[in-house]
Structure formats: structure tokens, C-alpha cells
Amino acid sequence: MKKISASLLLFFISFASCSFAKKFENPDKDKLLLEIVQYVLSNGHFSPMQINDEFSKKMYKSYIEQLDSQKRYFLQSDINEFKKYETRLDDDLKRGDISFFNLTYSRLMQRMKESQEIAKQIFKKPIDFNSKKTISTDFEEIQYVKTKTEMQNRWNQIITFSAISNYLTKEKEENTKLEKDSTYKVKSAEELKKESVENAEKTLTEIFSIYDDMLEEEWFSIYVNAFAETFDPHTNYMAPDIKKSFDQGMSGKFEGIGAQLQKKIDGIRVTTIILGGPVWKAKALEVGDLILKVAQGKEEPVDVVGMRLDEAIKLIKGPKGTEVRLTVKRVDGTIETVGVIRDIVEMEETYAKSVIVNHNGKKYGIIDLPKFYMDVENYNSKNAATDMAIEVEKLKKQGVAGIIVDLRNNGGGSLRSVVDIAGLFIKSGPVVQVKSSQGRVDNLADTDSRTQWDGPLVIMTNELSASASEILAAAMQDYKRAIVMGGKQTFGKGTVQTFADLNQYVRQNSFGDLGALKITIQKFYRINGGSTQLEGVKSDIVMPDKYKYIDVGERDMSNAMVWDKIKSQQYVPLKNDELFARVIANSQKRIQENPNFKLIDENAKWIKQQQDENIFPLNYEAYKKLMEKNEEESKRFKAISEYKSNLKFSSLPSDEAKIGKNEDLKLRRDRWHENLQKDIYLEEAVNVLEDLAQK
Numbered sequence: 001m002k003k004i005s006a007s008l009l010l011f012f013i014s015f016a017s018c019s020f021a022k023k024f025e026n027p028d029k030d031k032l033l034l035e036i037v038q039y040v041l042s043n044g045h046f047s048p049m050q051i052n053d054e055f056s057k058k059m060y061k062s063y064i065e066q067l068d069s070q071k072r073y074f075l076q077s078d079i080n081e082f083k084k085y086e087t088r089l090d091d092d093l094k095r096g097d098i099s100f101f102n103l104t105y106s107r108l109m110q111r112m113k114e115s116q117e118i119a120k121q122i123f124k125k126p127i128d129f130n131s132k133k134t135i136s137t138d139f140e141e142i143q144y145v146k147t148k149t150e151m152q153n154r155w156n157q158i159i160t161f162s163a164i165s166n167y168l169t170k171e172k173e174e175n176t177k178l179e180k181d182s183t184y185k186v187k188s189a190e191e192l193k194k195e196s197v198e199n200a201e202k203t204l205t206e207i208f209s210i211y212d213d214m215l216e217e218e219w220f221s222i223y224v225n226a227f228a229e230t231f232d233p234h235t236n237y238m239a240p241d242i243k244k245s246f247d248q249g250m251s252g253k254f255e256g257i258g259a260q261l262q263k264k265i266d267g268i269r270v271t272t273i274i275l276g277g278p279v280w281k282a283k284a285l286e287v288g289d290l291i292l293k294v295a296q297g298k299e300e301p302v303d304v305v306g307m308r309l310d311e312a313i314k315l316i317k318g319p320k321g322t323e324v325r326l327t328v329k330r331v332d333g334t335i336e337t338v339g340v341i342r343d344i345v346e347m348e349e350t351y352a353k354s355v356i357v358n359h360n361g362k363k364y365g366i367i368d369l370p371k372f373y374m375d376v377e378n379y380n381s382k383n384a385a386t387d388m389a390i391e392v393e394k395l396k397k398q399g400v401a402g403i404i405v406d407l408r409n410n411g412g413g414s415l416r417s418v419v420d421i422a423g424l425f426i427k428s429g430p431v432v433q434v435k436s437s438q439g440r441v442d443n444l445a446d447t448d449s450r451t452q453w454d455g456p457l458v459i460m461t462n463e464l465s466a467s468a469s470e471i472l473a474a475a476m477q478d479y480k481r482a483i484v485m486g487g488k489q490t491f492g493k494g495t496v497q498t499f500a501d502l503n504q505y506v507r508q509n510s511f512g513d514l515g516a517l518k519i520t521i522q523k524f525y526r527i528n529g530g531s532t533q534l535e536g537v538k539s540d541i542v543m544p545d546k547y548k549y550i551d552v553g554e555r556d557m558s559n560a561m562v563w564d565k566i567k568s569q570q571y572v573p574l575k576n577d578e579l580f581a582r583v584i585a586n587s588q589k590r591i592q593e594n595p596n597f598k599l600i601d602e603n604a605k606w607i608k609q610q611q612d613e614n615i616f617p618l619n620y621e622a623y624k625k626l627m628e629k630n631e632e633e634s635k636r637f638k639a640i641s642e643y644k645s646n647l648k649f650s651s652l653p654s655d656e657a658k659i660g661k662n663e664d665l666k667l668r669r670d671r672w673h674e675n676l677q678k679d680i681y682l683e684e685a686v687n688v689l690e691d692l693a694q695k
Contacts, residue, residue: 023507030220031096033514036505037224037237038093044500045231046437046520047561055230056089058559063226067104069139070305072154073111076144093227101223105216114148116208118155123201127163129193131618135161138614159200160618162303165292166196168624169327169337203293203303210311221515228517233557234497235520240513241310256317257324257340259285263309267292267329268316272411272464274350277343281671284338285328287409287464288547291316292335293327301327301337318342331546332603333610334634335627352387353655354395355673358648359686362693365395365403366649366682368672372413372421372468384413385420392424392453394652402456402689404682405472408486412467412493419444422475424452425482430569432471433525434496441525443569456692457482458685461537462545463552466491470532471524477537478528480573483580483692485541485587485685492554494533495561496522520561529568533561540580541587541688543681544601549608583691587684596643596680603637645683649673 022039026032042048049055064082068074085092085100092100135157136142145151170192177184187195221239228237258277262269267290279285294315295301304312316324325339350371357364367388374383395403415432422431423446430445459473459482470490476482498521502514525531534554554560591597610630617623651659651669659666676682 023505026096028096029217029511029514030098030101032506032511033220033224033502034093034098034227035096036502036514037228037517039505040500040502040517040519041228041231041235044437044519044521045235046435046495046523047231048437049231051090051093053087053090056085056087056091059089059226059230060086062229062558063104063223066222066226067108071139071142071144072158073108073115074144075111075148075151076146078107078111079144098220098223101220104223105219108219112208112211115151115155118152119159119201119204119208122152122156122159123197127160127193127197127200128618129160129164129167129620131160133157133160133618134615135618136615157618159204161616162200162203163193163196164618164620164623165335166199166301167192167620168627169335170196173337199300200303202300206302207307210307228519230559232495232520232561233554233559234493234495234518236518237515238518239515256342257284258343261291261309261313261316263312267305268307268309268312272409278340282338282340284326284340286331288331288552290329291326292329293337295325295327297323297325301325320344331611332607332634332637333613333630352384352391353672354391355649355651355676356395356398356400357676357686358650359690362401362690363398364686364689364693365391365398365400366406366676367391367395367403368406369421370410372410372415372417374414374417379416383420384417385424388421389424389452394654396453398652400455401693402458403453404458404460404685404689405482406460406682407465407469407473408460408462408681409464410466410469411464411491412469415444415468415471415496418468418471419446422446422472423448425454425457425476426479427451429479429571430527431475433527433529433566433569435523435525435566437521441566456689458689458692459484460681460685461486461490461539463487463489463536463547464491465537466493466553467524470494470537471526473537474526474532477540478526478573479571480576480580483540483583483688484537485543485681485688486539487545487547488542489538490532490536490553492532492534492536492560494524494531494563495520496524523561525566527569527571529565531563531565534563541584541591541684543591543684544597544604545681546600546604546607548601548604550604550611579692583688586691587688590684590687594680596640599637600640600680603640606633606637641678643680644678645680647677647683647686649676 026035038051042051060082064074064079082100082104085103089100092098145154170187174186174192178186218239221237225237228235256277258274258279259270260272260274262271270285270287270289270291273280273285273287291312292305293301293303294312296315296318302315304315316326318324320343322342323339324342325337327335327337329335350373352367352369354365354367357366369384369388372384375381380386392403415434419431426446428446428449430443432444434442434444436442457476459476461469461473461484463486465473465486470493473484473490477484497518500517500519502516503509506514523531523533536553617626650673655669659669
């Protein structure tokens with residue numbers, strides 16, 4: 001294993017510490033919390049912001065959006081009243097004045113009660129399934145209502161839309177039951193309409209109940225978080241219960257569905273699928289899907305659009321062996337309901353593993369690395385770099401002619417592992433630069449001249465490859481050591497966060513747990529000086545995918561930190577320009593001529609078109625026709641999921657014995673090989689590796 005420069009140790013020491021000497025006392029818990037958060041951000045954030053009028057405007061916008069993202073509670077008159085605080089929050093923060101929070105909190109509670117009463121009155125009358133009206137789901141563009149009558153109309157639209165979508169789902173379920181059992185007696189239209197309305201009413205009742213149960217301090221945490229997130233999207237305040245949930249997820253074992261989620265205006269977005277988890281096993285969800293409704297087993301679904309993320313997660317998670325049914329809006333706009341059996345989510349599948357592919361009489365190795373992991377307590381006991389070195393050695397013994405390192409969907413992890421892994425493929429030299437808030441730049445380098453693999457190398461990435469993945473891909477690209485293949489660019493997260501326990505700043509804490517602050521403290525830079533922030537790593541070979549025409553990653557986040565550049569490090573790239581240019585040209589020609597890639601590109605354009613559609617009819621028949629039209633159009637792209645290459649995959653002999661003794665492991669490996677065979681991107685990567693091997 002390569003040795004790492006001493007600066008890496010200093011980096012981890014600074015990474016783990018974000019504490020300052022000052023201690024606080026304040027008899028008011030809310031003011032105390034704000035005071036501490038301001039202090040930590042001002043002294044510890046990588047790029048402290050001036051708390052001025054411009055900051056105040058950004059915080060104001062973020063806070064109001066978090067309170068009422070779908071504009072279903074506040075009136076325009078409320079917003080007009082709130083507006084006087086738009087440039088005052090900076091002054092209020094400095095004085096410890098929380099009058100704006102008090103005003104918005106009391107008004108929100110009032111408007112929620114009014115909305116609850118409006119909804120009750122609407123449900124007392126028949127819902128019109130034949131309306132000529134429409135509803136817009138472009139919540140950023142729709143205006144706040146001006147009168148109580150307009151508010152009633154808005155809630156009428158929301159409830160009608162919910163009932164109509166419920167009706168369509170129930171009608172589909174009835175047809176499915178009839179297909180499975182010809183003797184099944186299908187429910188009448190009137191029965192389905194009645195159930196759909198009852199379901200819509202139950203959903204709203206549960207949402208209002210959740211908000212009724214929230215304490216004032218939980219609402220205040222939203223205000224604190226709006227302040228923190230104004231610095232950058234990865235800086236967040238975590239109330240005690242949120243931090244506890246986060247810690248459980250980081251422990252590597254929890255009961256759930258095996259997906260990481262993010263709150264969006266129009267639903268709960270799936271951001272990561274955990275390999276080996278229930279969702280992965282059932283092939284139920286994909287990154288980018290929006291969860292609209294959640295149902296427990298056979299119970300009626302609850303609408304989670306507009307619900308707080310932590311409350312939605314409580315509905316989705318649950319005991320092992322129980323079923324959760326999710327109504328999902330796919331990236332292409334189609335809507336379907338999927339069932340997932342919750343299970344213990346083990347993180348074993350995030351470990352490095354390899355496979356052999358035979359192609360035109362030659363063997364090639366593929367190493368899948370879903371995460372840059374390490375044992376925090378003892379790096380040497382378990383880490384991605386050690387495991388990668390083992391996999392490389394096993395592939396070398398099999399006489400492979402080239403290696404593909406698959407970093408697709410790899411969200412990052414241990415920086416130390418990145419430097420160690422880069423050292424497997426280069427002689428020595430800088431790997432990444434890390435800049436602190438004080439302006440200090442640490443050059444993290446591989447100092448061992450030994451190279452474990454000097455043969456042909458391809459790095460596979462996509463728009464969801466982030467952080468540490470981008471560092472490795474960037475280093476291999478800068479050294480011209482490997483060809484990077486993937487989408488237009490990687491995720492674009494070039495920042496480092498740490499946790500600050502806010503309780504350590506209190507002199508005498510009589511309030512209980514104050515929670516923690518996740519704070520951005522450092523920034524990554526390539527050895528050529530450019531940041532990986534925002535721009536990510538641009539592929540040498542761009543392959544079309546479903547995310548081609550939509551913003552994914554850091555670009556899709558508000559308040560993302562900017563791209564910049566620092567001084568380049570001294571490094572010696574390999575003389576592969578001519579070879580790489582020829583191989584890249586060959587690949588681009590194959591991609592352009594491949595009808596499957598053309599279909600993928602057409603699908604990406606269609607997905608962009610679907611995402612731009614946000615006006616829906618409130619007439620059931622018209623809505624049904626629109627959904628059927630979308631489903632019919634989506635069938636045109638079915639060939640993408642049905643694609644199968646002629647590549648043959650096999651486990652390494654050293655793995656076969658272990659796999660044979662473990663049925664669950666065998667299932668996972670068979671499934672992996674099956675997915676690899678359907679992977680058109682991997683097939684092209686093998687073609688590229690073959691071209692490189694012919695040098």
C-alpha cells in the first residue's frame with residue numbers, strides 16, 4: 001500500500017475539529033441557539049458570508065419557501081406584511097431579535113387552521129370530476145392568493161387533483177385484479193370515486209395532524225436552518241432528532257427501504273439507491289424518481305407532496321418484513337405504484353468487488369466501487385483502498401488486459417482512501433489540493449513510487465458521481481492515466497463538511513440537547529488548480545443518458561458555492577495524447593452510429609419535455625387521457641431497458657467458494673452480472689479498453 005504525505009494527517013485532524021473557545025449563556029433557548037449558530041458559521045465556514053441586506057433577502061426567500069413551498073397557506077397580504085423584514089433579518093440576527101419568526105409562526109398556525117376548515121367544507125360537497133379547470137404544479141411561478149375566496153378555489157383544485165389521481169390509481173388496481181382473476185367483481189365508478197375522495201380527505205387530515213403535533217421549537221429549527229443553508233446547500237442545522245436519524249444511517253445498518261431522499265417542492269426525490277437494500281433488490285425505484293404518496297401495506301396512501309422530509313421518512317421507514325407502497329412519478333413523467341418489503345439495510349454491497357469479462361478472446365477486469373469507505377475507528381481494519389488493491393491483485397493474477405473502475409453513483413467518502421487508490425495507478429505525485437477557510441492549501445500526494453497497475457485504465461462516472469469520486473476521476477484525467485467516460489459531467493460537489501456539536505458552546509445548558517451544525521469547512525481542487533465544485537469532472541467520452549438535458553447535482557441546488565481556481569501543482573502527465581485522441585474518436589463514432597444510444601438521447605429529450613409540463617386538467621377523462629398518452633409514449637423507449645449485450649461475466653476463482661456457500665450473496669452477484677450484461681455504457685467502456693489494450 002502506498003504511503004501518504006503527512007499533510008493528510010493534518011487534514012483529518014482539522015476536518016474532525018470545529019470547536020472554538022467561546023462559551024455562551026442566554027436564558028432564551030431560541031436566541032441562544034441562533035447566537036451559537038452565527039458564531040460557528042462566522043468562524044468556521046469555508047467562505048463566511050457578510051450578514052447584510054443581500055444575505056437577508058436570500059434567507060427570507062429560503063425560509064418562506066420552506067414554510068409554504070406550494071403557496072397553499074399564506075395570503076398575498078401576509079407576504080406583503082412579511083416583506084418589511086426582507087432586508088431586516090441581518091440586523092435582527094445581530095440583535096438576537098426573533099420577532100420575524102414569531103410573526104410567521106403565529107400567522108402560519110392561523111392560516112393552517114383556516115385551511116383545515118376550508119378543506120372540511122369542501123369535503124362536505126360532491127367533488128367535481130368533470131371540471132373544465134386546470135391546476136399548475138409550477139409552484140415557483142404560481143402567485144399567492146389575495147382573498148379567502150381565492151384560497152378556497154386553490155384548495156378546491158388541490159383536493160380535486162388528489163381525488164382524480166387517486167381514482168386513476170384505483171381504477172388501474174381494479175383492472176389488474178381482474179386480469180389476475182377473471183371472476184373478480186370490479187367496483188363501480190361511483191364506488192371508486194367515493195373511495196378516492198375519502199382517501200384524499202384522510203390524507204389531508206393526517207398531514208394537518210402531523211403539523212398540529214409539531215412543537216414551536218421544531219418550527220424554529222426551520223428558521224435556523226434557513227439561516228444556515230444561506231451559506232451553501234450542504235451547511236445545515238440538525239435538530240436533535242434529525243441528527244439521531246443521520247447517525248443511525250451512517251452506522252451502516254438500519255431498517256428501511258434502502259434509499260436516500262431529498263425534499264423537493266413537488267415531492268420527495270430519490271437521490272441514492274443503496275446497493276443490497278430492498279429497493280435495489282426489488283428494482284422498485286431509480287435515482288430521480290419522485291415519491292408522491294406512501295401507504296402502509298394495504299392501507300390507503302398518504303400524500304407526501306408538501307410534507308416535511310423528516311415526517312415523510314417516518315412514513316417510509318418501518319420494521320423489517322412490513323410492506324410500504326409508494327406512488328412514484330418517474331423521471332419520464334409516468335406515475336405508478338410499487339410495493340417494497342422493508343428489511344435490514346446492510347452496507348456490505350458498498351464494498352469494492354470485481355468481475356471478469358471476456359471479449360474477443362481477451363480478459364478484462366471491472367472493479368465496482370460504490371463508496372470510498374473506511375473504518376473511522378481503525379483505518380487499517382477496513383478501507384476502500386486496501387480492498388481495491390486486493391481486487392487489482394486478483395485481476396492481475398487472472399491476466400487481464402485492462403481494468404475498468406466503475407464510480408457511477410458513487411457519492412464519495414474517505415479522502416484518505418482516494419489518495420491511496422490513486423497511488424495504485426501512478427508512480428508518485430500530487431492527487432488533490434485541499435483549501436481551508438484560512439486560505440491554507442494542503443497538497444495531498446502519493447509518495448510511493450510503486451505502481452500496482454500500469455496497464456490500460458478506464459474510469460466510469462455519471463452525474464451522480466460526487467466528491468471523492470470526482471477527485472479520483474480528475475487526478476486520473478490530469479495525469480492522462482485513464483480515459484474518463486460518462487455523462488456531460490459529474491455531480492460537482494467540491495466541498496468538505498464536518499459536524500459541530502452545539503452543546504459544547506454552552507456554559508450551563510439547562511435546555512437539553514441543542515442539536516448539531518453540519519458546516520462546510522474546506523474545498524477540493526484538482527492538481528491542475530481547477531475546483532471540482534459545480535463543474536465536476538467533464539468526461540473525455542460523453543455518452544447520452546436520461547439526465548443529459550436536465551440539471552442534476554450541484555447545479556440543481558440553490559446557493560451552491562462558485563467554481564474557482566488556485567495555483568496548479570507540479571506533476572508530470574503521461575504521454576498518452578495521441579493514443580487517447582484516437583481511442584476517443586473511435587468511441588465517439590461508435591456512439592453516434594449506435595441506434596440504442598440514439599434512442600437514449602431521444603428519451604432524454606422527452607424526459608426534459610415531460611419535466612417542463614406542469615399544467616394538468618381537473619377533468620378525470622382528460623387527465624386519464626394525458627396519463628395514458630404519456631405511458632404510451634414511454635413504451636417507445638422500452639427497448640432501452642430490454643437491451644442485452646453479448647458480453648459474458650464471471651466471478652473470480654477466489655470469490656467462487658465464498659459465493660457458493662452464501663445463497664444471498666450468490667443472488668446479489670448473479671443479479672449484478674445480469675445488470676452488467678444489460679449495461680450499454682459498460683459495453684462501450686469494454687470497447688474503449690480493448691482499443692487501449694491494442695497500443
